[in-house]
Amino acid sequence: MRGLAVASSVTESVVSRSRFVCSLFRVGSEAEVRERVAGVRREWWEASHHCTAFVLDGGRVARSSDDGEPAGTAGAPMLEVLRGRGLTDVLAVVTRYFGGVKLGAGGLVRAYGGAVSAGVEAAGTVELAVWPRLLVRVGYGVAGSLEGLLRLREDVRLASVVFSDVVTFDVACADAEVLAAWVAGLSAGAAEVEPAGSVRVEL
Secondary structure (H helix, E strand, C coil), X not given: CEEECCCEEEEEEEECCEEEEEEEEECCCHHHHXXXXXXXXHHCCCCCEEEEEEEEHHHCEEEEECCCCCCCCCHHHHHHHHHHCCECCEEEEEEEECCCCCCHHHHHHHXXXXXXXXXXXXXXXXXXXXXXXXXXXXXXXXXXXXXXXXXXCCCEEEEEEXXXXXXXXXXXXXXXXXXXXXXXXXXXXXXXXXXXXXXXXXX
């Protein structure tokens, strides 16, 4: 499972005088997909087509749209590129400015798929994993040293630190049992470790 290495990216290509603008976005929900597509439509309002493809939830949700192009010539090849790269939580919008030359079905498939492929190459990808999320609560006496050591660990991602009557570290880790035991040792058993679901992380 992989994701975009950047939050968003825009690339352009020209095929037989038609201009293809590929906008890629990291997305986390279908609501965000709709917002991003609406934004692209506003920005490139004078274009002929805004074809889309997106993958969410590790590939369990995937949809595409030809937006007026002949059926199967735009959205489907775009989605095939995303799936072929093993991408998730990603939206591709290819905006076409018609250049006056008809490309035919095969030409459209190559143009739309090629636009997304070039866009993904330009944006880059990262490997993703789903790790357990933990809330680690400790007293102020050990919080400073614990934070420094957490940031050094390759198997931990520290999301936030909250200071109240105790210090709470919001972390994702490769192995919850290993981290809980390590924290217990550092805090002489005084730390409280609470499971808090899971979170997707970049490796």
